[in-house]
Amino acid sequence: MQMPSTIKVEIKRQANPNAPATTEKFEVPYRPGMNITSLLGEIALNPVDVTGKPTTPVTYDSNCLEEICGSCAMLINGKAMMACSALVDKLTGPNKDQTITLAPLSKFPIVRDLSVDRSVLFENLKTVKAWVPIDGTYDLGSGPRQFPQVQEQRYPLSNCISCCCCMEVCPQFNDVTNFVGAATIAQTKLFNLDPAGAVLKEDRLRALAGDGGIGECSFAQNCVMTCPKGLPLTEAISDMGRDVFVQKVKDLFAR
Structure with a gap:
């Protein structure tokens, strides 16, 4: 031809x-x-x-x-x-x-x-403190060990490339809802599963419970169909929705 x-x-x-x-x-x-x-x-x-x-x-x-x-x-x-x-x-x-x-x-x-300009994603990641809070230039020694099962959960989430495709196709990501998007929620799960990063777990969950947080997700699942890296985004959203609810109950009874 x-x-x-x-x-x-x-x-x-x-x-x-x-x-x-x-x-x-x-x-x-x-x-x-x-x-x-x-x-x-x-x-x-x-x-x-x-x-x-x-x-x-x-x-x-x-x-x-x-x-x-x-x-x-x-x-x-x-x-x-x-x-x-x-x-x-x-x-x-x-x-x-x-x-x-x-x-x-x-x-x-x-x-x-x-x-x-995709800086909104990086501002959202700051909101949920998507990092491991380890400071200092000195040798901290070997990190805490992780179970293989946890490693298998974390590895796919670590493949996020911040392309924002999931946010582009999400019907809830707009100026009205201020929804943080699937990528931010998935990174919240990633760092909450980290033994060192878990120290900020409650702060991250409270951030997702607030304005533009996980409550804005309509579970359209466009994100998981579009993600070029095949991240388990709907699973992450579901898991974080459960954890946010549990955290809100804890905060309610802690008053």
């Missing part, structure tokens, strides 16, 4: 947060095995649209190029995906004639073009 010579791509662009959004169309030379990141690189090499008009290279975030850093998340053909692992051959249809559409994540402030 004759392979296509070019790939059609349509990109939603915005020069700055206050500029009007526009759409530009490109045709990029096809190569087998291309991903969206390499496609954007081809545009950067020759930033000319389909009409032959010179334009600017498309701004987007990327770093590791192997689905680890989480920075290249965007809407690809309307779905929240990682640009580095989204293969062109799987996005253009069987005849390679379908136009690929690219747009920034819709629930985060625009920086420029496909780049968005």
Whole structure:
């Protein structure tokens, strides 16, 4: 079968947060095995649209190029995906004639073009104290031992790459609910299971019990279907919902 010579791509662009959004169309030379990141690189090499008009290279975030850093998340053909692992051959249809559409994540402030400000996730992680509270530069010795069963629970949660895809597809993540999202809840479980991190367990659960916490989750399960790393997000949400309830009962009787 004759392979296509070019790939059609349509990109939603915005020069700055206050500029009007526009759409530009490109045709990029096809190569087998291309991903969206390499496609954007081809545009950067020759930033000319389909009409032959010179334009600017498309701004987007990327770093590791192997689905680890989480920075290249965007809407690809309307779905929240990682640009580095989204293969062109799987996005253009069987005849390679379908136009690929690219747009920034819709629930985060625009920086420029496909780049968005996802700092809300990191602020949410601060709210639930998603870290192990160990200070000092001195040698603390070996850490506390963990049962293999606990390690098996923690390892999948540690694979979160902070891509925010779960937040993008969540119907409850918006300015009205201030819902922290599945990623933050999953990291709460991760650090609550840590022998050293458990010292802050009650603080984390109280944070999830508050405004925008776990009570806002409608359990739509869009997050677990979208997560590029296959994290057990609905299980984490369910477990944290139980723990938050138990903590609220404890706090009630401790008054």
